[in-house]
Amino acid sequence: MTYSHLFSPIEVGGITLKNRITMAPLYLGYAGEGGTITPLLLEHYRLMANSGAAMIVVENATIDHPVGSGSNRTIRADTDNNLNGLSELAAVIKKQGAVACLQINHAGRFSGTDKPIAPSSVDTFGKTPQPIASENIENIQEKFAASAQRVKKAGFDMVELHGGTGYLLSQFVSPRTNKREDTYGGSLENRMRFPLEVLSRVKAAVGDFPVGYRFLADEWLPDGLQLNESTKFAKALSDNGIAYISVMGGTYESFFLPEIIQKSKTEAYMAGLAQEVKNKVQVPVITAGRISSGNIAENILGTGKADLLGLARILWADPEWPQKIREGREKDIIHCDPGCKEVCMQLVMKQKPAFCPQWNPEKVRKFKDMFQ
Numbered sequence: 001m002t003y004s005h006l007f008s009p010i011e012v013g014g015i016t017l018k019n020r021i022t023m024a025p026l027y028l029g030y031a032g033e034g035g036t037i038t039p040l041l042l043e044h045y046r047l048m049a050n051s052g053a054a055m056i057v058v059e060n061a062t063i064d065h066p067v068g069s070g071s072n073r074t075i076r077a078d079t080d081n082n083l084n085g086l087s088e089l090a091a092v093i094k095k096q097g098a099v100a101c102l103q104i105n106h107a108g109r110f111s112g113t114d115k116p117i118a119p120s121s122v123d124t125f126g127k128t129p130q131p132i133a134s135e136n137i138e139n140i141q142e143k144f145a146a147s148a149q150r151v152k153k154a155g156f157d158m159v160e161l162h163g164g165t166g167y168l169l170s171q172f173v174s175p176r177t178n179k180r181e182d183t184y185g186g187s188l189e190n191r192m193r194f195p196l197e198v199l200s201r202v203k204a205a206v207g208d209f210p211v212g213y214r215f216l217a218d219e220w221l222p223d224g225l226q227l228n229e230s231t232k233f234a235k236a237l238s239d240n241g242i243a244y245i246s247v248m249g250g251t252y253e254s255f256f257l258p259e260i261i262q263k264s265k266t267e268a269y270m271a272g273l274a275q276e277v278k279n280k281v282q283v284p285v286i287t288a289g290r291i292s293s294g295n296i297a298e299n300i301l302g303t304g305k306a307d308l309l310g311l312a313r314i315l316w317a318d319p320e321w322p323q324k325i326r327e328g329r330e331k332d333i334i335h336c337d338p339g340c341k342e343v344c345m346q347l348v349m350k351q352k353p354a355f356c357p358q359w360n361p362e363k364v365r366k367f368k369d370m371f372q
C-alpha cells in the first residue's frame with residue numbers, strides 16, 4: 001500500500017508536520033531523581049525522534065514540584081535550574097528532523113506527595129487530597145504559564161497541556177472529582193472554567209507559540225466525565241485557540257478494571273472517542289490506542305476518525321515502525337505484546353525504569369547500564 005494519508009503533511013498550529021505520525025507522551029521513569037534530564041532520557045528521545053515520526057511529544061513535565069509531580073522522576077519544567085537540560089532535550093529531538101513538543105502537567109490528586117491538592121476532597125486510593133483554596137487558583141494557573149514560557153525558551157516547537165489521565169486539569173472538568181460549590185464547580189460551564197483560564201494565561205504568556213491539549217474524552221467510570229459533556233469542552237478549547245486536541249480515554253482508576261484491560265487489547269480502541277471529538281471541533285485531532293498496523297492507521301485517517309496518530313508503546317517497542325510501514329516491511333515490526341501483562345506499566349508503578357520484553361537483550365542491557 002502507498003498509505004497516502006499516513007505519509008501526507010499537515011499543518012498544526014502554523015507548523016507543517018511531514019506526516020501524520022506523532023509520538024504520544026509516555027512516562028517511563030528515565031528522568032533522574034528530582035526530575036533532571038539524564039543521558040538515558042536523551043537517548044530514548046533521540047531514538048523516538050529518529051523513527052521518522054513527525055512530532056515527538058515529551059512525557060509530562062511538572063509545573064510545581066513536588067506537589068504537582070506524579071513521582072520524583074517526573075521531568076521538571078517549573079525551574080530554570082532544569083532549563084539547560086530541557087534545551088538539550090529539545091535539540092536532540094529537532095536534530096533528528098522531528099517537531100519537538102513538551103507536555104506540562106499538575107498531577108493534582110494523583111501527586112506522589114503525602115499531601116496532594118485537588119479541586120475537591122475525593123478519595124484517591126486511600127489518600128484524600130486537600131481542596132484547592134480559591135485564592136490559590138490563580139497561582140496554579142500562573143505556574144502553568146511560567147512553565148510554558150520555559151518550554152518555549154528551551155527551544156521546543158510546541159507545548160501541550162496535560163488534561164488527560166485524570167490529572168488536575170481533567171479533575172476540574174469531571175463531575176466525579178469536582179464537588180466545588182464556587183464558580184469552578186457545579187455546571188459544566190463552571191467545571192471547565194479552570195482549564196480554559198489556564199489556556200488563556202498560557203497563550204498570553206507564549207504569544208503565537210502553539211499550545212496543544214491532551215484530552216480526556218471519557219473516564220470510563222459510571223459517575224465520571226463522559227462524551228456528552230467532554231465534547232462540549234472540546235469545542236470550547238477549539239473556540240479558544242488550542243492548536244490541536246490529543247484524545248484519550250480512562251484514568252488510573254479505570255485502567256485496571258477487567259473490562260478496560262480487555263478493551264485496551266483491541267486495535268484502535270480509542271479511535272471512536274477521537275471521532276466524536278473531531279465532529280465538534282475545527283482543529284486537528286490526534287487519536288491513540290494500540291494502532292499497530294499500517295492498514296488500521298490509514299483507515300482511521302482515510303475515514304476521518306482523526307487527523308493524526310499518537311503512537312506510544314507501539315513506537316517505543318519498535319522505533320522503526322514508520323520506516324517499516326513505508327517500506328512494506330510490516331512483517332518485520334516488533335509489536336507491543338498485549339499478552340505481556342503490562343510489564344512496562346508494572347515497572348513504572350514500582351518507581352522503576354521501564355523496559356520492553358520485546359527488546360533484544362543487548363538493547364535492554366544498554367538502557368540498564370545508562371540508568372542512574
